[in-house]
Amino acid sequence: MDRFRAIEAFARVVEFGGFARAAERLGISTSAISRLVADLEAHLESRLINRTTRRLSLTEAGQSFYERSVPLLLDLEEAESSVRASAVSPKGTLRLSCGVTFGEHFLAPAICEFSALHPQLVFDLDLSDRPVDLVEEGFDLAIRIGVIVHQGLVARRIGWTYPMCCASPAWLRRHGTPRTPEELGSHDILTYTLMPLPNVWRFESAQGTRHEIRVTTRHRANSGRVLTALATSGLAVVIEPDFIVAPELRSGALVRVLADYTLARSPISAVYPSRRHLSAKVRTFVDFLAEYATRTLHTTAA
Amino acid sequence: MDRFRAIEAFARVVEFGGFARAAERLGISTSAISRLVADLEAHLESRLINRTTRRLSLTEAGQSFYERSVPLLLDLEEAESSVRASAVSPKGTLRLSCGVTFGEHFLAPAICEFSALHPQLVFDLDLSDRPVDLVEEGFDLAIRIGVIVHQGLVARRIGWTYPMCCASPAWLRRHGTPRTPEELGSHDILTYTLMPLPNVWRFESAQGTRHEIRVTTRHRANSGRVLTALATSGLAVVIEPDFIVAPELRSGALVRVLADYTLARSPISAVYPSRRHLSAKVRTFVDFLAEYATRTLHTTAA
DNA sequence: TCTAATTATTGCATAAATCACAACAATCTT
DNA sequence: AAGATTGTTGTGATTTATGCAATAATTAGA
Numbered sequence: 001m002d003r004f005r006a007i008e009a010f011a012r013v014v015e016f017g018g019f020a021r022a023a024e025r026l027g028i029s030t031s032a033i034s035r036l037v038a039d040l041e042a043h044l045e046s047r048l049i050n051r052t053t054r055r056l057s058l059t060e061a062g063q064s065f066y067e068r069s070v071p072l073l074l075d076l077e078e079a080e081s082s083v084r085a086s087a088v089s090p091k092g093t094l095r096l097s098c099g100v101t102f103g104e105h106f107l108a109p110a111i112c113e114f115s116a117l118h119p120q121l122v123f124d125l126d127l128s129d130r131p132v133d134l135v136e137e138g139f140d141l142a143i144r145i146g147v148i149v150h151q152g153l154v155a156r157r158i159g160w161t162y163p164m165c166c167a168s169p170a171w172l173r174r175h176g177t178p179r180t181p182e183e184l185g186s187h188d189i190l191t192y193t194l195m196p197l198p199n200v201w202r203f204e205s206a207q208g209t210r211h212e213i214r215v216t217t218r219h220r221a222n223s224g225r226v227l228t229a230l231a232t233s234g235l236a237v238v239i240e241p242d243f244i245v246a247p248e249l250r251s252g253a254l255v256r257v258l259a260d261y262t263l264a265r266s267p268i269s270a271v272y273p274s275r276r277h278l279s280a281k282v283r284t285f286v287d288f289l290a291e292y293a294t295r296t297l298h299t300t301a302a
Numbered sequence: 303m304d305r306f307r308a309i310e311a312f313a314r315v316v317e318f319g320g321f322a323r324a325a326e327r328l329g330i331s332t333s334a335i336s337r338l339v340a341d342l343e344a345h346l347e348s349r350l351i352n353r354t355t356r357r358l359s360l361t362e363a364g365q366s367f368y369e370r371s372v373p374l375l376l377d378l379e380e381a382e383s384s385v386r387a388s389a390v391s392p393k394g395t396l397r398l399s400c401g402v403t404f405g406e407h408f409l410a411p412a413i414c415e416f417s418a419l420h421p422q423l424v425f426d427l428d429l430s431d432r433p434v435d436l437v438e439e440g441f442d443l444a445i446r447i448g449v450i451v452h453q454g455l456v457a458r459r460i461g462w463t464y465p466m467c468c469a470s471p472a473w474l475r476r477h478g479t480p481r482t483p484e485e486l487g488s489h490d491i492l493t494y495t496l497m498p499l500p501n502v503w504r505f506e507s508a509q510g511t512r513h514e515i516r517v518t519t520r521h522r523a524n525s526g527r528v529l530t531a532l533a534t535s536g537l538a539v540v541i542e543p544d545f546i547v548a549p550e551l552r553s554g555a556l557v558r559v560l561a562d563y564t565l566a567r568s569p570i571s572a573v574y575p576s577r578r579h580l581s582a583k584v585r586t587f588v589d590f591l592a593e594y595a596t597r598t599l600h601t602t603a604a
Numbered sequence: 605t606c607t608a609a610t611t612a613t614t615g616c617a618t619a620a621a622t623c624a625c626a627a628c629a630a631t632c633t634t
Numbered sequence: 635a636a637g638a639t640t641g642t643t644g645t646g647a648t649t650t651a652t653g654c655a656a657t658a659a660t661t662a663g664a
Contacts, residue, residue: 001650002304002305004304020611028652028653029652029654030612031653035652038613052612055660061385064384064385065384065385068377068381072378076371079370079371083363084348086362087363119511122514124514134352135354135357135358136359273352274349320641331625332624332641333641333642335641337622340642354631354641355629355639355641356632356639357631
């Protein structure tokens with residue numbers, strides 16, 4: 001027996017003063033109502049409604065049960081619709097995980113702009129370069145750079161990052177400007193600790209010729225900003241995603257080298273646990289990120 | 303879909319931390335549980351539980367729905383069992399267990415008033431903050447604050463407690479008055495040892511925005527009066543249920559801060575071993591408590 | 605008092621939902 | 635690397651619910 005439907009049927013019978021009217025209101029037959037109420041009475045081991053064919057009256061138990069159960073039904077409806085509303089309009093807290101540098105450079109302004117559009121939504125942003133378990137740590141969403149390997153998760157690409165070779169003007173004066181990727185091999189390259197295929201970079205020229213070079217790396221760090229700072233001080237050349245070095249390129253603290261050659265771009269992905277019943281806050285924010293990325297990324301450094 | 307069973311299944315999955323364990327507890331197969339929860343999610347158009355085969359975590363929607371629906375289920379159980387019970391005059395001895403502070407502040411005057419109405423009933427009151435086993439120690443009734451997790455017991459909510467942020471005037475002079483929950487994070491907060499989610503408090507402003515803050519806690523105690531005394535002496539801010547700090551707030555020894563923000567209220571529940579054959583003394587006293595609570599609670603401190 | 609009208613209940617055949625088993629997929633542990 | 639654990643998904647059998655129609659019961663009106 002569906003107790004909620006039974007209670008609802010009982011309540012409607014009370015409110016409309018009859019089984020037939022309640023049945024019509026609920027869109028079911030009178031026999032169904034009759035059985036629902038009878039089952040409820042059997043379940044409660046008490047008669048709730050004294051019925052003569054002509055007139056209904058509540059028993060004392062029925063009166064008390066009606067008064068107590070109706071508010072509960074309303075509360076439940078309220079709880080359910082509240083959950084549904086949060087599935088439609090974005091509100092609540094969005095727990096978000098992403099890498100430190102990407103978060104500081106790209107996500108922070110994005111969240112600022114999004115937050116103005118949706119003030120009800122509160123962000124809980126966790127910047128970390130360690131691998132995180134979305135489900136276990138209760139994240140709604142993570143932004144990842146590179147190919148996603150994790151199973152059971154949904155990844156939606158929201159943009160690309162383009163690795164770029166950059167050097168400071170001082171460095172260029174001292175070492176000269178490399179014209180081909182091969183010339184880089186003799187110089188120090190700063191590179192991110194977690195980069196795939198350490199020390200091997202595949203350049204492709206505008207004409208389509210490929211240059212695979214193995215670079216010698218003295219300094220490493222797992223912070224993009226540290227690498228940028230080292231490069232700016234003239235220590236070495238740095239290969240980093242465009243969004244990290246964009247400010248230095250704009251200010252002239254760093255200059256792009258080998259601009260005629262491209263390196264393999266990496267996808268920027270929004271990753272979330274499941275596409276089924278994707279909550280509005282996640283869906284709306286990911287939609288916004290995709291739009292924001294196409295609007296703001298690569299406009300200064302490309 | 304039987305919404306009642308679906309919600310119950312969902313709640314059990316949350317409480318037991320797994321579909322399989324919940325299925326065993328409810329005496330049905332895991333596939334039934336899986337479908338029940340899936341149907342509920344479809345009904346609510348929201349994912350409630352993020353699941354990996356190995357680990358579960360509640361979504362925000364799931365968390366909120368759990369918190370709202372579980373008390374409703376308990377209330378409904380109570381309403382049903384109340385109907386089943388027959389009305390007899392209460393007499394005999396009522397063995398009653400509750401927390402020390404709540405007993406001193408709330409229960410003592412309630413028992414005084416009830417005792418005048420039912421002189422045949424003798425109370426045996428045991429104040430203690432340790433967890434008690436109702437059945438083993440032969441209690442008829444316990445009053446608990448917070449969500450009831452114990453199985454096989456019936457809980458009927460008789461009121462709410464509202465956590466409040468309070469500080470002494472001296473403390474406020476020394477540290478200034480915090481205007482937002484975030485400002486609290488830098489201060490010492492006194493908190494009860496048994497509080498859920500230690501050190502994390504969710505504030506909600508009148509506008510509905512949520513502020514989840516992690517407070518630094520140096521001092522802890524499992525006595526509400528001790529905390530109140532420490533706060534009154536100006537040691538730190540205290541977050542405690544309204545009924546504990548009400549006297550200090552009335553006398554001005556403590557002042558409420560962040561009054562514009564609300565913290566999640568906790569249910570005050572009457573808990574008893576079995577809903578079958580609920581004795582008249584228990585039922586009558588619980589009915590009285592519910593009425594007494596709505597009449598007397600929150601009239602001074604709200 | 606009798607009849608007609610209205611209303612709840614019940615029997616029955618059909619339709620729908622549910623369940624457990626099992627195969628499966630994903631993940632964690634040893 | 636393999637086994638163990640856990641959640642999901644088909645599938646057929648069982649259970650349950652539903653609507654229709656017949657039935658029983660009560661009251662208003664003649």
